[in-house]
Amino acid sequence: MKLFDNLQTKKIPKGTILLSKGDSCRSVYKVIKGCLKSYVIDKSGKEHILHFASEDWIMTDMDSFMNNKPSNIFIDAIEDSEVAFLTSSNYNDISQLDHGDLLEQNKKLVNNLITTNKRLINLLSATAEERYMDFIETYPTLIQRLPLKLIASYLGMTPEYLSDVRRKLAQK
Amino acid sequence: MKLFDNLQTKKIPKGTILLSKGDSCRSVYKVIKGCLKSYVIDKSGKEHILHFASEDWIMTDMDSFMNNKPSNIFIDAIEDSEVAFLTSSNYNDISQLDHGDLLEQNKKLVNNLITTNKRLINLLSATAEERYMDFIETYPTLIQRLPLKLIASYLGMTPEYLSDVRRKLAQK
DNA sequence: GTGATTTCTTAAGATACCTTAATTTTTATC
């Protein structure tokens, strides 16, 4: 049994909120078409994007999903999307996964960790300009597809400042 | 077979460099005693701490270890330490892990991801003061044990600024 | 226990990035 095969799918119009802070996250979404974002809202009301998920990517709040806690994050569709989803109940079938499937799961988790760690390194050690250039290299398709203000949020800067960064880069 | 049982251990004096940028990381360390740090050095020569690992924590460069790439990070002992270590060759025995072991591995990876994601949220959305207070809550033992300048680096600020933050907190 | 090293603090000036607000450009709607 493969975790994401033969799942139900549903269409999600742009702007739909799939998970709100305080909710318990009962699904793991796999994006078939479109794009989702996860984000937090800080004390002063500002939104900070944690992850994007476009085609074939997975999106969930792991902490909430695995540990049955209220979530601290939001998940929205930023394009008209279609998602396959795993619910808590069919996730419990994980114990029925065979050895090869578990190894595959393991590998995906490791890759996810590697990616998240790179993001961390980037936030800690790179300037706004470097982070933007790195994003362009790493996600060339997303940059064409998403509004810059969402990318700015993902990169940890304001849209206005990203605009400055882009202008300075263009002048070079 | 449990991954970290019955492994060799070795003593590592404070200051020892276990992994340097450019090296291929051939070990996963489990700290028996003492403390390690992993860090990057940015373009201007500044050090940014990625992780600490004290007793029972695991330390490695996953990207380098799993994908046999040259590493971008350093790993040093910041106290006289003792570590158990898994090498690439005995890691390949992972295919001999039984179902329960793999599930356990999976769970550890998930927990690691959850922790790293919290760190990310923190860096994106919290002020220096909030990050410091969060660190005290999350790692009360480390704060007593490690020099503040290392904690400042981990929190993404300079030691001088952390000192300011602490003074302002003390005045309240 | 004394000198040497490392850590921590303080303070002044600098800078990366933010805020607000207005304008322009692009995209969506009917």
Added chain:
DNA sequence: GATAAAAATTAAGGTATCTTAAGAAATCAC
């Protein structure tokens, strides 16, 4: 295709955090 809405840019002034440098406090080495 005109109008409305959303996104992107620009600019001025502000703030959080950094840099440099120096001194005080704590820790280490013998």
